[in-house]
Amino acid sequence: MTIPLSLVNVTLEYPDGGSTIKALDAVNLTAGAGEFLSLVGPSGSGKSSLLAVAATLVTPSSGLVLVDGQDATPLGSRERTALRRDTVGIIFQQPNLLPSLTAVEQLLIGEHLRGKPLRAARLRAAELLDVVGLAGELNKRPHQLSGGQRQRVNIARALMGSPRVLLVDEPTAALDMERSEAIVRLLRRVTDEFATATLMVTHDTEFLPLTDSVVTMRDGRLGAPVRNAA
Numbered sequence: 001m002t003i004p005l006s007l008v009n010v011t012l013e014y015p016d017g018g019s020t021i022k023a024l025d026a027v028n029l030t031a032g033a034g035e036f037l038s039l040v041g042p043s044g045s046g047k048s049s050l051l052a053v054a055a056t057l058v059t060p061s062s063g064l065v066l067v068d069g070q071d072a073t074p075l076g077s078r079e080r081t082a083l084r085r086d087t088v089g090i091i092f093q094q095p096n097l098l099p100s101l102t103a104v105e106q107l108l109i110g111e112h113l114r115g116k117p118l119r120a121a122r123l124r125a126a127e128l129l130d131v132v133g134l135a136g137e138l139n140k141r142p143h144q145l146s147g148g149q150r151q152r153v154n155i156a157r158a159l160m161g162s163p164r165v166l167l168v169d170e171p172t173a174a175l176d177m178e179r180s181e182a183i184v185r186l187l188r189r190v191t192d193e194f195a196t197a198t199l200m201v202t203h204d205t206e207f208l209p210l211t212d213s214v215v216t217m218r219d220g221r222l223g224a225p226v227r228n229a230a
C-alpha cells in the first residue's frame with residue numbers, strides 16, 4: 001500500500017516586490033492511512049500554502065508532492081486534476097453548497113459532471129450522509145440545515161470519490177464550541193473508518209487531542225510532529 005501523502009523538501013516562493021517570499025521553506029511531511037494530523041501556526045506562517053500544495057492546486061518551486069505514491073509536481077494541469085479527483089478530498093471552512101440542491105444532490109453533482117452512473121452514486125451518497133449523521137436530511141436544501149449540518153454535507157461530499165487524503169481548512173471556524181467538537185470528532189471517525197490521511201488546519205487548540213499528532217508552522221517551516229498521548 002502506498003503512503004497517501006508525502007511532501008519531500010517542498011519550497012514555495014512567491015514574488016514580493018523585487019525579492020521573493022518563502023511561503024514554504026524545505027517542508028517535509030508524511031501522513032499515513034488512518035492518520036489524523038493537525039496543522040497549527042500563526043497567520044501568514046504558510047498553512048494554507050501547504051494545503052494548496054498537498055491538494056495539487058499549487059505546484060511548489062521545488063520538492064516532491066507524492067499523493068498516493070505519485071509525484072504531482074511534473075504533471076500538467078489535466079493530469080493533476082485527475083490525480084486530485086481520484087485521491088484527494090478537500091473540506092473548506094465554508095461548505096459552499098449550491099442553494100437550490102438537496103443534501104443528496106450536493107454529493108451527486110460532482111459524479112454527474114464526471115459522467116459517472118448515478119444509480120450507484122445515489123446509493124453511496126445516501127450511505128455517506130448516514131455516516132455523517134444526516135440520514136434523515138437527504139432531501140433538505142442548505143437553508144433548511146444548520147451550520148453544523150451543512151459542514152457534515154461538506155464532509156460527506158469530500159468522501160464521495162473515496163479519497164486517500166483529506167485536506168481540511170478550519171472546518172469549525174463558523175461554528176460554536178459544541179458543534180465544532182462534533183465536527184472534529186466526526187473527522188476523527190471518518191479518518192478511522194475510511195483510513196484517510198487527514199490533515200486539518202485549525203486554531204481550535206482544545207480539539208488537538210482528538211488528532212494523532214500536531215505539526216506547527218512558523219515562517220514557512222514545519223516543526224517535527226508532536227504525537228498526542230494515545
Ligand SMILES: Nc1ncnc2c1ncn2[C@@H]1O[C@H](COP(=O)(O)OP(=O)(O)OP(=O)(O)O)[C@@H](O)[C@H]1O
Pocket residue numbers: 014015021022023041042043044045046047048049050
Ligand atoms: N498568492 C500569493 N502571492 C503572494 N504571496 C502569497 C500568496 N499566498 C500566500 N502568500 C504569502 O505566503 C505566506 C504564507 O501565507 P499562507 O496564506 O499560506 O499562511 P497561513 O498560515 O495560511 O495564514 P492564515 O492563517 O492567515 O490563513 C504569507 O506571507 C502570504 O502573504
